[in-house]
Amino acid sequence: MVIRGAAIGAVTLLAVSVDEAGASDRKASLTRQMVEDIKAGKMELEGDHAAVNELIIKRNIPITYSYIAVLMRTPNAFGEGPACVVCHGSGDPSVSYRGLDLSTCEGINKGSTEPPARKLFTPGKGAKKELLGRMLRNNRMPLGVRFNVPTDSPPILAIRQWIADGAKDDAHFKKDILPLFATANTFAANTPACTECHMSNQEPPSFHELDLSSYKGIMLGADSVAKGVANATKVVIPGKPDESGLMQHLVENRMPPGIEPSSDRDHPNTQLLLRWIEQGARCD
Numbered sequence: 001m002v003i004r005g006a007a008i009g010a011v012t013l014l015a016v017s018v019d020e021a022g023a024s025d026r027k028a029s030l031t032r033q034m035v036e037d038i039k040a041g042k043m044e045l046e047g048d049h050a051a052v053n054e055l056i057i058k059r060n061i062p063i064t065y066s067y068i069a070v071l072m073r074t075p076n077a078f079g080e081g082p083a084c085v086v087c088h089g090s091g092d093p094s095v096s097y098r099g100l101d102l103s104t105c106e107g108i109n110k111g112s113t114e115p116p117a118r119k120l121f122t123p124g125k126g127a128k129k130e131l132l133g134r135m136l137r138n139n140r141m142p143l144g145v146r147f148n149v150p151t152d153s154p155p156i157l158a159i160r161q162w163i164a165d166g167a168k169d170d171a172h173f174k175k176d177i178l179p180l181f182a183t184a185n186t187f188a189a190n191t192p193a194c195t196e197c198h199m200s201n202q203e204p205p206s207f208h209e210l211d212l213s214s215y216k217g218i219m220l221g222a223d224s225v226a227k228g229v230a231n232a233t234k235v236v237i238p239g240k241p242d243e244s245g246l247m248q249h250l251v252e253n254r255m256p257p258g259i260e261p262s263s264d265r266d267h268p269n270t271q272l273l274l275r276w277i278e279q280g281a282r283c284d
Ligand code: HEC
Pocket: 078, 081, 082, 083, 084, 085, 086, 087, 088, 097, 098, 100, 102, 112, 118, 120, 131, 132, 135, 136, 147, 252, 253, 255, 256, 257
């Protein structure tokens, strides 16, 4: 009995000292950091989603796959609409749109399996501009267009071809392409012209400082004032329609289908999903 007790005591002692050594090697505790930041007045609790930003995103807490699995199964997780797995629940394109299986970690990492098969993101990299980020954050244009409007209408195909042919400022562009952006009801019935909302490099009134009223404006891209001309977001990449934001905004329907365009593009769960990808999209 005495020997056993001594042995247990030794083990307990060992455990304590290992734990203390480990603690001194570790970075300061998350909670203590938070308390210090609160005292130093470094915690901003203004605006929407402050808790998620301050306590999770800024402190880069590891997001686990178990949380992502829940998100994919939860209605209204990213804005009003059914859970993702209802429509993307298997790799079989006969029962799952695009053969995209969002019900498993492997499926999310694999992406769409129906041709053109494609990945949704690159693990470890920012994913806002990748397919998944775009599908959750970008509204199809013109703003408010419904998802049952065909994505291969003649005006959309003409723009695609113009970009594929090098996006030149030629007679064809001036006569056939530029007017498409300045005419109401071109892309769907009862929709304003693109230039109603994208008419100059100033926001307001022009959304994202995007000017679709001239060749120069289109090639300059978005946010040229906020980010500077050199860092503006290019929306046309000559020869590459699929990589051109202009094209993506004409054909990609925000998910879940039917979601209100005014629905928050930076929903906390969208931020957490994108952070999980940035952290490596790990399955454990
Ligand atoms: C009601 C059914 C439905 C729901 C719910 C739904 N989707 Fe979709 N999804 C579709 C359809 C249909 C397409 C293909 C047609 C299209 O792009 O409009 C699609 C396409 C996609 C694509 C593009 C795949 C590719 O290769 O083109 C992604 C990514 C995607 N969905 C992600 C999601 C996410 C994430 C959710 C949950 C927030 C979600 N979807 C919810 C029906 C749905």
